[in-house]
Amino acid sequence: MSNDAIKKDKNSLYYFRANLGYDINGKKIQKYRSGFKTQKEARGVYSKLLLEEPETASEVTPTSMLFKDYIEEIFLPWYKSQVKIRTYENRLHSIKKHFSYFYKMPVDKIEPIHVQNWQSQLFKTLRVSYIRNVQGIFSLAMDKAILLGLTQKNASKIIGNVKKQKTKIEFWTKEEFEKVISCIYKEDYYQHFLYVSLWFLFMTGLRIGEATAVQWEDINFKTAVLKIDKTLFYKNLQHYEFVEPKTKASNRHIVLEEDTLSILKEWRKVQQNVAPSGFVMSYNGEPTQNHTISYAITRYAKLAGVHRIKIHALRQSHASLLIQMGENPLIIKDRLGHEDIETTLGTYGHLYPNSNFEVASKLKGVIQMSHSITNLDHSPSNQHTVGFLNQKN
Incomplete structure (x- = not known):
């Protein structure tokens, strides 16, 4: 939820203006609510309105919502309620920085090629493990958008996350x-x-x-x-x-x-x-x-x-x-x-x-070596060894 969404009026009551999407002409649909005694109460109504209104408001065209508005007004408030506060705060900067690549695009217009190009851009400066984490959150956001009827596909899952690489362990001896x-x-x-x-x-x-x-x-x-x-x-x-x-x-x-x-x-x-x-x-x-x-x-x-x-x-x-x-x-x-x-x-x-060498060293002499000095097995000889045995005899 945007820090500016919930505000206090001169009577010390809280109010907000929620952006719910766009009408058929591309104009923002907004809902105003006021008179809340606590910020917590206002935040609860705000979050509920964002998540429920698009499904019931006939004048809204959810699929035309810009990705930026979706992330800031719908996904982040929900995501904040799903993870620990320290996790949310640690990831917030990365989300805003890297998701901005899609900000000017409608949610339902994000295609696999866009995700592929985004991955390529991230690869230029970032570690694979970091990219995987960022794209994992992006996929979560797109899954939530599907659930809310904002899009019908998750382009991130179609492309797939970047291949995991074995992390090189650094240490001091x-x-x-x-x-x-x-x-x-x-x-x-x-x-x-x-x-x-x-x-x-x-x-x-x-x-x-x-x-x-x-x-x-x-x-x-x-x-x-x-x-x-x-x-x-x-x-x-x-x-x-x-x-x-x-x-x-x-x-x-x-x-x-x-x-x-x-x-x-x-x-x-x-x-x-x-x-x-x-x-x-x-x-x-x-x-x-x-x-x-x-x-x-x-x-x-x-x-x-x-x-x-x-x-x-x-x-x-x-x-x-x-x-x-x-x-x-x-x-x-x-x-x-x-x-x-x-x-x-x-x-x-x-x-x-080095454990392999240590094991090999420990295995030396464990088994006592011995073999029979006479042939105790009189079963038919293997066809591949008959010639060899005849030559030897």
């Missing part, structure tokens, strides 16, 4: 990570914070939102157990909140090893003396922003002479380390908070190449 942290001067308070943050992410495999949400009360230093039951949605310094983890499997417990516990204990003591905070990853009393960690990775990777990685790659580095240690995939699945083992193997399975 143990040796590379050691080079990076060796460049950090812990006697400096801020660098000490960065040291702890990079170590915490590398040694736990937490998603960045999970890590920044961790508070001291989530760590039981006696049992060495870290509880993960929330993630941090950070919009700006004035607006951040705890939200539910990505999946049910994301609610989990991680056992921390002694080195990490020791580093965290030391940091808690320093932090509480300088800028007390309930957040583990905090140097100023507030939760850490992603770009702070990203910038630290860039800076210290350069100092250490290793390749730069993204924040999420610290999680992948943890998984890679566990794989190199020969850890069971099921344990890695639980530690990372994956819903199923297919996700773990599908993402990190190719990091197991």
Whole structure:
């Protein structure tokens, strides 16, 4: 729903003007409603009117509705009610930016060739995984348009989404990570914070939102157990909140090893003396922003002479380390908070190449080799070996 759709009059009552489509002459059909005591009440009537009116208003020609009007006035209000608010806000910019390609077209005039050309344009600058996500939402929008009678076909599904590509996993090896942290001067308070943050992410495999949400009360230093039951949605310094983890499997417990516990204990003591905070990853009393960690990775990777990685790659580095240690995939699945083992193997399975050699080494000598010194099988010889046997005799 457009932020400007619901307005307040001089009597502090809410009103709106809804665009419902076009008449046979191409003129917009609008409905005005007013007198609502709350914005929530006005929004409810607004959304209901948008979704129901096109089906009952005889003067409206739904199929002539421009895609821009459909997205802004019908699809987005509905979509916002279907997903988590952080998901909606994270995707809103991408939707408006990339859907604008179709904005001047009537919904029912979007053809497969238009989608094909759109894909080609996106391919010039964007990753395949990103394009797939954007087109997935576009297909959802077109499916909803069919349901509302605005079009009879989903051109996106006719063309199909772009082919999924295997994502290349980037990570730091143990040796590379050691080079990076060796460049950090812990006697400096801020660098000490960065040291702890990079170590915490590398040694736990937490998603960045999970890590920044961790508070001291989530760590039981006696049992060495870290509880993960929330993630941090950070919009700006004035607006951040705890939200539910990505999946049910994301609610989990991680056992921390002694080195990490020791580093965290030391940091808690320093932090509480300088800028007390309930957040583990905090140097100023507030939760850490992603770009702070990203910038630290860039800076210290350069100092250490290793390749730069993204924040999420610290999680992948943890998984890679566990794989190199020969850890069971099921344990890695639980530690990372994956819903199923297919996700773990599908993402990190190719990091197991040396396992084949290890298995081959372990198989050596397992079976005792022996064979008969006389022929115990007097059944007819295979026709393809008769000649060979006669020559040998």
